[in-house]
Amino acid sequence: MSTLTRTVKNLWKAGVKDAWRQMNYIGDTKAGTLIGTDRWGNKYYENNEELPLRTRWVDYKSHDFDAAQIEPGWHAWISYLVDKPPTQDSLLQYKRRAWEDADPRSIPSYTLSRGAYKPYNTVKSKITMWEPTTAERK
Numbered sequence: 500m501s502t503l504t505r506t507v508k509n510l511w512k513a514g515v516k517d518a519w520r521q522m523n524y525i526g527d528t529k530a531g532t533l534i535g536t537d538r539w540g541n542k543y544y545e546n547n548e549e550l551p552l553r554t555r556w557v558d559y560k561s562h563d564f565d566a567a568q569i570e571p572g573w574h575a576w577i578s579y580l581v582d583k584p585p586t587q588d589s590l591l592q593y594k595r596r597a598w599e600d601a602d603p604r605s606i607p608s609y610t611l612s613r614g615a616y617k618p619y620n621t622v623k624s625k626i627t628m629w630e631p632t633t634a635e636r637k
């Protein structure tokens with residue numbers, strides 16, 4: 500959360516439309532310089548006047564965003580593993596591998612959903628449940 504003066508300042512910098520969208524989706528207002536976009540249309544920003552470790556952020560293109568939609572080079576930059584973004588570092592830039600599809604789409608994370616992997620057991624249980632036996636009262 501931010502202070503009222505910071506929110507008003509970011510409202511002035513980002514504009515009413517972007518500030519309203521940011522408040523709805525990330526719960527905070529941020530203004531910074533656009534560093535680049537990836538092949539999915541996500542926009543990456545940086546503002547060194549923010550609090551430490553909050554200077555870089557991503558503005559997802561879709562409303563149902565998932566962290567799996569960030570490319571590895573951009574993930575390294577946004578996690579502060581490297582200083583240069585993929586637009587400036589050729590090693591971090593995306594290069595399509597021979598085994599990848601030509602269609603740029605990400606595989607969604609199915610964690611905590613019906614599509615999540617659920618292992619099943621094929622071995623007979625070694626532990627049996629205790630069932631109490633009762634004697635009739637006299």
